[in-house]
Amino acid sequence: MGLREAVGRFVFDGAVVGLGGQNIGRCAMATVHEIIRQGKRDLTLVGCNLSISMDLLVGADLVRRCEGGSGNLERFGSTFCWRRKVQSGEIEMEDFSHLGMVSRFLAGEMGLPFMPTKSLLGSDILVHKAPSTVKKYEIIENPWNPGEAVVLLPALNPDVSIIHVQKSDSMGNVIIGGFTTHEPEMVRASRNTIVTCEEIIESRQIRSDPERTTLPHIYISAVVHQPWGAHPTSTYRYYDFDAEHLRFYQECARAGGEQVKAYLDRFVFGSESFQDYLEKVGGKERLLQLEKAMKRLCASKGENP
């Protein structure tokens, strides 16, 4: 299945979409571009850190609501489209902490209605809620320790999650390299998951060493081979983040309006596929620099990339 078909099949208007990656690492950018080209709208985006993948969808006016622990690109600044629209009230943000969000996915992946946590207590995260949230949390008394408050958070089961990973076989047995952030819990909680990957490997390779499988195929709806699919964010052991392009995107996002539109027109709508986009951001020459930068990082520690 190609990315076009996968997005057409599993992402729909009004869907709750789980976003993989974190900050400048392994965001599912190729899939996000395709969602924008297909104009899937009224989306609710969920995850822990919501980063450039979220900001691009917000900039394309396809988002109604976000639920997460944070929105930003760390050293590269705010997620400016998101910030602007939260400030103006055009989209709503439901705030949790990162542990709060992953606890919700944990409930979802285990088929439970909610998960307790001892975070959030006493903070304003429990005072405020987004306008369309019906019930954000409950506080109960620990049945085994009367008087002790415990927060319950509702399970979160996204309609579809999108992640970009290092390796998968063609049936969707996935190996994630480096940090896995909230992805294992989120994917197992999701009704469908679209995976893009740097490499498709043989199933027998996975099955000869199955304890390395991060997510088995039963959770995966579509696998698409898309090298560089996280650009401009990084993929551990494959390529570093593209600071130059991130800064360029941030300039457009900060300016807003016409500049966001121009960015989308040039890089997303003006590209048939992610391959076209990769040509526009510098093609092979630029990508090899990012690959080399990652190899240097791995080699400096005697790692085998």
Place this chain on the structure above:
Amino acid sequence: MTVGLTRSEHGSYDLDELMIIEAARHIRNGDVVMVGTGLPMVATTLAMKTHAPELVAVIESGPIDPVIMQTPISVSDPRAMHEAARLGSLREVLGCVLQRGLVDIGFIGGAQIDQFGNINSTVIGDYRSPKVRLPGSGGANDIACHARRLLIIVSHEKRRFPLKCDYVTSPGYLNGPGARQRAGLKVLTPTITVVTNLVVMETDAETGLFCVTKLMPGVDLDAVYGNTGFRPGVASALEEVAPPSDRDLETLREEVDPDGVYVKRGKSH
């Protein structure tokens, strides 16, 4: 606004550098440190390269006990993943290490810190119609709930130290003594330390209020009061922050921040 203390008043270093070095000193060799992005990452990298080579860094995206060679610019930076004991998940780090109670120091920044050590990283102004929407909690709420010691590093500006935060993202002593217990938090009397380019302040477990424990060289209490939206107490044994050693400065400038990303390089070096 920050009190302008020029580099020349301190000879060979400036207070932004000493702020990082002083913050690093609060990490003991062997501490399990839950570290956030930015200056906390810089100071932790410095500590690891100087007096605390055995500190165990845990990073929310999943790395547990990595060897940090170059300062990572993000919790998802590949530079935070080398030779880790394990590259795990956010749930493992925030759940199975932090909430489980295994973190000695949580090390974060924040947009606003109030007199009780509450931290705001969510919004300036009203939550429903914000003046500026900030990133939000990230792991900061979790860290402030569960770490026994909380270390905060920020550059000292009056707007960063209001009497009361616009929004409490991460709990300090909330609205006073006993409030953490009433809220149901597990860590009742955390030690909250703020290191700025003017001062080191620590919360008093009895009152929950900040107390000045150390002043940066050349800084007096009036400068602190003038740049702080509340009146912190003063420790009976008020000290001056020790000047940096040559090794600290060299390591910071040449290894931790060689490109001057975190501390702008001035004329004096």
